[in-house]
Amino acid sequence: MSKVYTLEDYIFVSLFLTSFVLLAIFWIAFARISMARIERDIKRDLGTRPAKWDGIGARAVWYSHAIVVPLGKWNLPNDPLFAVELVRKYAKPKDKTLGLLFMISGYSFLIVGLSGFIMGIG
Secondary structure, X not given: OOOOOOHHHHHHHXXXXXXXXXHHHHHHHHHHHHHHHHHHHHHHHHOOOOEOOOOOOOHHHHHHHHHHOOOEOOEOOOOOOEOHHHHHHHOOHXXXXXXXXXXXXXXXXXXXXXXXXXXXXX
């Protein structure tokens, strides 16, 4: 017996795919425009990169977090894996905007995906 899809299913799938596409666009834009320029400028001036480890492409998440989130409890200036203050020093206002869009799209994707999973949609 085949499953009957409801309007709720179609809305969820539409929101999920839209949030995924937006996340991909802003991730690539932030990584190629902001992160690449910041790393290039830091390497030119200091001869080093601010992140000692990249993992699975997590550097873009670290950069956006370092630029967007104010220094404090949630954004430690003395992070042992990442030079937060150095990245903030080289960031420009457009980097903060792109980082914010990237973070919003990422959290939106997670919220839509988790809510669909919790509600059993999809």
